[in-house]
Amino acid sequence: MKGKEWYQADDVAQEYDDKRFSDGGRHIDRREKQAVLEALGPVDGQRVLEIACGTGRFTVMLAEHGADVVGLDISGAMLAQGREKARRAGVLDAVEFMRGDAARLPFPDDHFDAVFAMRFFHLADTPRAFLREMARVSKEIVFFDTFNRFSSRSVYNWLLPMGSRLYARFEVEDLLGDVGLHLVGEAHDFVLPYGLYREIPDEVAGHLREMDMGLRGSALGEKLASVSYWTASV
Template sequence: MKGQEWYQADDVAEEYDEKRFSRGGQLIDRREKAAVLDAIMPLEDKKVLEIACGTGRFTVMLAARGANVVGLDISAAMLQQGRTKARAAGVSENLEFLRGDAGRLPFPDDHFDTVVAMRFFHLADDPEAFLSEMRRVSKHQIVFDTFNRFSARSVYNWALPMGSRLYSKSEVSVLLAKTDLTLTDVEDDFIVPYGAYRSIPNVLASPIRTLDRAVGKFPASDHLASVSYWNARVR
């Protein structure tokens, strides 16, 4: 994985949510959570693994809606933030945080109903291997997102501290075929890239987002979207 030392630093974990999901970033957080829920609902008693769970944004949300969740991340500092969130939300009983490597998942085959990996594939140095491992431990479903190569994301990609891998639709389709996964649905969004939203107050980001979504309704805009949310099923 790229930038592991940077990602695992205590100060990065402490500031992670504030830097990415405050201000206009609240709109990103809301959209990402909606994408995950739309893909995997209903959640009652469903066994879910989230890879690269970070500070527990999704794991806590899923546990609060009745899923039995395991969140796995390489950063002990990020996991500690997640545990604090889980206690505050009162969902610690059906949510477990583990430190581990996404390339060698410590679970048996077909152990989970659904495996989720958000904000992960743009950092994966071997996406096929990681997707294959996710497929191994899932009985039914894989949900993940990618940043798109032919989008505004590429303009500022070089400035990110961990670097970022961008994908074309055809590349992801090939990955799904190689790992014996069948595409159920894909949603494209955010013609204006994430970084622009995070840099401005919510009061300014909201009208930009409204325009972004209006433009995004045109079929041709799919080629300009900076992010895609993928929902695939195990064959």
């Protein structure tokens, strides 16, 4: 996985949320959480696995909605942040944080009602292996996001030290077909560069987000969207 050593550093875990989801980054956080909830539907009483859970943004949110959640990540430092977040939210009993490899999930077939990964596939060096494992342990729903090849992300990507794996639609469809999944829902967003929001104050980001959402509703906006959310069924 790209940036594996960087990602596991203690100082990265401590500053991860503040650097990415404060100020203008709140608009990213809000949209991503909405996408997860829309894809998974009512999760009360459901067993859910989050791949690459990081500091537990989504893990804790789903526990607050009544899910029984397992968050898996390669970084012990990130998992420690997640446990503290769950403790503060009062949902620690509903969440299990595990350190593990997403390409070899330590669960039996059909163990979860839903499995999802956010902010993961752009770093995955073997996406089929990861997606195949997600499909194996899910009874029904597999959800993930990608950065899109034909979008503003392709320009922004040049500025990143690690870069990102970018996907065209046909590549996502091929991935799903190869692991026996069926596409049942999709959404496309962020015509403006995704990382731009993290670099500007919340007030300025709010105005840009309004413009971005207006573009999103057009055919051109959907075509140029830098992020896609994919919902598949087993």
